[in-house]
């Protein structure tokens with residue numbers, strides 16, 4: 087067997103560099119901290135939301151796979167819906183469809199009413215979605231504790247959402263409607279999986295074979 091020459095090593099190194107350069111960087115997903123430093127709150131005494139959430143959302147750019155991070159408290163409510171009527175009514179209760187999800191730490195995590203809670207919502211569906219609090223008979227929502235977003239494709243969903251793990255949040259004693267909604271998320275997550283990881287892996291494999299061929303010759 088021939089000794090590997092310096093030239094061959096240099097060529098091999100050049101191919102590895104080219105392979106890495108051609109390989110797009112892995113998907114970057116953004117964590118959007120809802121409301122920024124203000125978190126997800128309503129000031130009962132002032133009868134206002136802690137910040138202007140529509141204004142906050144209008145300055146962010148949302149894509150598949152990103153996270154909404156609601157820094158909030160046990161007593162607060164987070165509702166996600168794809169039903170615009172539900173959003174306008176500020177009420178999850180009227181919605182007999184399957185596209186409204188109630189996330190909450192709300193009262194059932196064993197802690198006190200004011201204990202901090204982080205609700206994490208992964209964005210798995212492209213297009214418009216709506217977020218609001220249905221606490222106080224919808225008054226918090228009517229007074230500004232709500233926003234809508236448009237989720238773009240970005241780099242698509244990560245491969246781990248092909249078989250989504252159980253959601254990281256705890257649902258407040260899910261009703262049959264909410265259980266059906268959770269199933270809906272799962273199937274939509276699968277539908278939007280773009281298989282990007284697989285294609286990238288194949289590209290790197292091809293370069294590894296090329297490099298191997300150079301070393302043998």
Ligand SMILES: *[C@@H]1O[C@H](CO)[C@@H](O)[C@H](O)[C@H]1NC(C)=O
Pocket residue numbers: 116117153206
């Ligand atoms: C974004 O949030 C997710 C879910 O809480 C977490 O796993 C991830 O580490 C966070 N990423 C960054 C960059 O903070």
Ligand SMILES: *[C@@H]1O[C@H](CO)[C@@H](O)[C@H](O)[C@H]1NC(C)=O
Pocket residue numbers: 130133
């Ligand atoms: C908050 O304001 C709304 C009208 O904007 C009013 O109907 C409601 O009674 C107020 N709530 C309190 C607690 O002041």
Ligand SMILES: *[C@@H]1O[C@H](CO)[C@@H](O)[C@H](O)[C@H]1NC(C)=O
Pocket residue numbers: 138139140141144230
């Ligand atoms: C919140 O911000 C939006 C968009 O920036 C603006 O149209 C709206 O008037 C603001 N609402 C309040 C209550 O200031």
Ligand SMILES: *[C@@H]1O[C@H](CO)[C@@H](O)[C@H](O)[C@H]1NC(C)=O
Pocket residue numbers: 169170171172175177180181182183184185
């Ligand atoms: C949307 O919500 C409204 C009221 O909240 C409800 O009447 C309607 O059936 C819902 N639509 C779908 C498609 O679920």
Ligand SMILES: *[C@@H]1O[C@H](CO)[C@@H](O)[C@H](O)[C@H]1NC(C)=O
Pocket residue numbers: 183184266267269270
């Ligand atoms: C949700 O409702 C839509 C139409 O209202 C239906 O096509 C879809 O199959 C339902 N999904 C689930 C999981 O029930």
